Amino acid sequence: MKKQWKLLEKIVLGKKTIESRWYKRRCEAWGKVRSGDTVFFKNSGEPITVRARVQKVIEFSDLTFSGMKKILKKYGGHDGIGSDDLNYFYHWVKGKKYCVLVFLQNPRRVQPFHINKKGFGSARAWLTMCNINAIRI
Template sequence: MNHVVYLDAKEKELDKLRNGQKSMIIRGAAGRKLPYGRVHPGDVLWFVENNGKGSVRCRATVKKVLNSEKLTEEESQKLISDYQAMLCLTPNQIKRWAGKRYLVLIEIENYREIVPFTIDRSNYGNMDDWLPVEDIESIKKKSHS
């Protein structure tokens, strides 16, 4: 399975992946929403920054996934703290994710830059920051050259 994953441009997540500071992605919510239970080792993640450009610039493979059980606020904070060396979260990001009832921690490997391409989001909601895709080719926008 392929997944298009939006990264926080303001917090420089893509730069941190590129330079090796960060090797894990986090998502969380009050309920079990995407990508909870839907991402698996061997899946490919295609990264886009949430800066409005919509350009996929790199990819990585999922190495390990941790789907948490229902967490208390304290358990959520401890889980983030335990993995902070791999997550490399800023204080703002810690505030955003700590306290979520369900967390998904995704360790990545084989990060690499690719020839950038844009995607067609028309089949996805505006607020989605994680897009599961069977075939990445099916959502690539065709260039008009």
């Protein structure tokens, strides 16, 4: 996550209750995130510091720009997107065809730890695994 967006703090404070993933094609989070899963969060280049439980997941496919705007208007506030930021995000999601909304509950800080993303790709924003300890350093 981009540190300047301060999304981790919003998650911990309960101001960001949805994590969204927008893709041009079906990617890592699509079809793999389930209710009851635990998700971990970190800022880019930093250790993991926050975890939350997945309450529910909604997936959207074959999105049009109109459909994306509806999703952002309906869920954007819960995704930590302020109404002043909507125009930026309209531009950012343009051309995306898939969206995964991950509804978060019980967020909390964790003792910071690093992960080894070797084999996943250094720029990968979402990793799926059965046990976080498999990549914990």
